[in-house]
Amino acid sequence: MEKEIYWSRFAADFEERNTYVVGSGDMDRVNQAVASQKNLGDVLEFGCGNGTYSKLMAPQADHIRATDFSDEMVTETRKRLKNLENVTVEKQNCFETTYEENQFDTVVMINLLHIIPNTRLALKEAKRVLKPGGRMIILSFTTKGMGFWDKLFMLYRYLKTYGKPPESAQHLSPKSVRDLLLRTGFTVDQVSLLGTRSKAVWALGKASD
């Protein structure tokens, strides 16, 4: 497996950096949306970073596999979530995981879709490992729907925090995420933009039978 080099640099304090870029009010809003998802069953998280969302979802899940492509993120998440008995942390590439078909009740991608080069391949892998009717949860920050000055200030905070964005970065919209879900074998229950000054696409879907 090739080595992840962009995000790995921020493993120790990714959550704090991201909160600075997004703003704590909007970060709380999106976190509430994730925490409001109940009865998650057996969960697979792709691109878990340093474990923020697996920790948030753990009380609502039977078990969570928190996965990431970065060795540094995997190590940091293991450290941060070591006291959560229902979370296992593993290194996986979201384009090609080692899991069986129809294994999970829920797959989660948070702040992943807008930074990877092949969104379709990641969704197809999610569909493969989800049970028929299984739940897909997507959240991705975006500049769509943001005011001019909010966009400019956020870009400044991003550059100061992370430097140049990865080449594959893109600005998703509710429409592009809806289309992506429909093209990769999902039905769509909800797609919307969350946030006030910063925005995030929030989508809930189900794996078609």
Ligand SMILES: C[S@@+](CC[C@H](N)C(=O)[O-])C[C@H]1O[C@@H](n2cnc3c(N)ncnc32)[C@H](O)[C@@H]1O
């Ligand atoms: C922007 S961070 C988001 C982390 C976390 N989901 C959060 O919101 O706090 C994106 C994460 O996706 C991981 N990643 C990038 N490409 C990946 C791939 N092909 N497979 C799995 N993880 C990947 C990175 O290592 C990084 O930890």
